[in-house]
Amino acid sequence: MAPRNAAPKLVIIMVGLPARGKSYIVRKLSRYLNWLQYDTRVFNAGERRRTAAHVEGRGDKAKEESRLGRGQFSSSAAFFDPANPDLVSARDQIALETLDELLDWLSGRDSSSIGILDATNSTPKRRQRVLSHIRKRLGSLDWVIFFESCCFDHDILERNFRLKLNGPDYRSQDPNEALRDFRQRVAFYEKSYVPLGKAEEQEKIPYLQVIDVGRKINTHLIQGFLSNQVVEYMLNFNLSERQIWIFCGGESIDDSVGRIGRRSDLTASGQQYAASLVRFIQEERKRWEESRRNRGLEDHRQAKPRSTHEEVTLGSHADNKSPQPLDFCIWTSTMPQTIQTASGFGDEFFAKSQMKMLDDLNAGDMAGLTFEEIAALHPAVYAARKQHKLQYRWPGLGGECYLDLIHRLRPIILELERRKDHMLLVTHRAVVRVLLSYFLDLRRDDLAEMTIPKNWGFSLKPTPYGIDFSAYSYRPESSTFYLEPDARSRFFPS
Structure with a gap:
């Protein structure tokens, strides 16, 4: 756990089936949190899977490729078959390695504030493994919330499915074959998918559940300052076309x-x-x-x-x-x-x-002056602002x-x-x-x-x-x- 006087930390564990907008949401959320000056980084399990699938057959990386079942399985629907225990284990391992990267970053730098694990985490078993791993690494789950993106509208999902065809898993493939493969991938996930709810509530795990990107929002035990920043942002989230x-x-x-x-x-x-x-x-x-x-x-x-x-x-x-x-x-x-x-x-x-x-x-006591006048009349103020432009507060009332x-x-x-x-x-x-x-x-x-x-x-x-x-x-x-x-x-x- 962080010392009492340390900067606040938060681990956000994404949950949800493919094509539910998770990656879009976390990129936009991380942009907002970084703008607020909370150092935020997204760790995407899919990117790690794709990296493992395309490594050259040399040294330790070749061993990793072999352990994951070779590259051709890591982008096709077959890699996501829940009936294959070896591939389930490989996917879990990718998720935990991505989580380790997040935890190393979060605990290794004083400035790090929020790490987001962008993965499906769609089964209670996977989520328990993630929580156990965090507890082992951090000694506590005080920093952790789950964030699930759900979608139930058929037409919306069809649009999202087609958007996926331009992604790195499918962009070089025939669109019809790629769409069939992605539908099969989603079907595999749906066989074992369990949304957030009763299990997390029994264990008193905080979570945020967003349905159709803001049409409905459910929260459970969201209490921390950073967690509430996330909820507040999602309450104002919309994707309407506008200028x-x-x-x-x-x-x-x-x-x-x-x-x-x-x-x-x-x-x-x-x-x-x-x-x-x-x-x-x-x-x-x-x-x-x-x-x-x-x-x-x-x-x-x-x-x-x-x-x-x-x-x-x-x-x-x-x-x-x-x-x-x-x-x-x-x-x-x-x-x-x-x-x-x-x-x-x-x-x-x-x-x-x-x-x-x-x-x-508000320029405080410097209001009404030119920068040349500030440099001549208040050289210390001018120099301090030039050196620390972002943090330097103009002197005087309201500066x-x-x-x-x-x-x-x-x-x-x-x-x-x-x-x-x-x-x-x-x-x-x-x-x-x-x-x-x-x-x-x-x-x-x-x-x-x-x-x-x-x-x-x-x-x-x-x-x-x-x-x-x-x-x-x-x-x-x-x-x-x-x-x-x-x-x-x-x-x-x-």
């Missing part, structure tokens, strides 16, 4: 001379930017709705993942054959530069709100650092995940950095060094395979926003 736009406010009087952290009105250039933003968003909203209508349900069902072995459970909203136009909400900070930027959006077409949480990073801003923006992220409407956020560069670091899964060093041109805006579209990210730059000479190619690689480290 999320993030823009800085137009140029303010303070911006024009480099002063930071104050309330300031727009310049004439900022007002021109604001008018151009209204036209741009109206055009993009119309284009998106037309594309949505033209694409129709069938195109949506046939959409394929763009990254490897991703699976997703789509909500029932996808079955609406005549989708209604989505509402469009605009959130600004409470500072005049953003309120004025959004003032041209008509109230009859856009629901506007002002949110204190979207205010600029903040980027870690404070992450904490302040957490409810915004949860609300963006919950909303099914289009969203436009008009805010400030520091806030844009923190929001994009969540959606783009950036680590703390990337957040501190991220370059955000003030006249750029960003589009984020949740999809079955993650986030479609686009960036647009404003050209004042034409009062137009232009799509920027390769924006992520140019401005955001991988």
